[in-house]
Amino acid sequence: VIEEKRPFLEMFAKNVLYGMANAPRIVGKFDEQEQELLPHYGEFESDVICRALTKRLSQKARIESAEAWLARLDEVHSRGKLPT
16 A cells, blocks of 8 residues: 555555455565665655555566666766765
8 A cells, every 4th residue: 555644545445454364464564574665754756655555566577677777777877966
């Protein structure tokens, strides 16, 4: 579940599915191991959402188009930094 601010939909989905056989695992800002998937502050821009979804979905299948888009985005961002 991707939502800014408080996890209302995430909690609602977990409550609705609680105790059901074969219920899907619901995660939001944190995964099953309590590792952060999304920041708990600020607005979510497309690259933040893409990184979280790619990380999550890549556990099941490789998404080459998303990986390529993120690599290109990282390249563009690195060009904008001044040398130190």
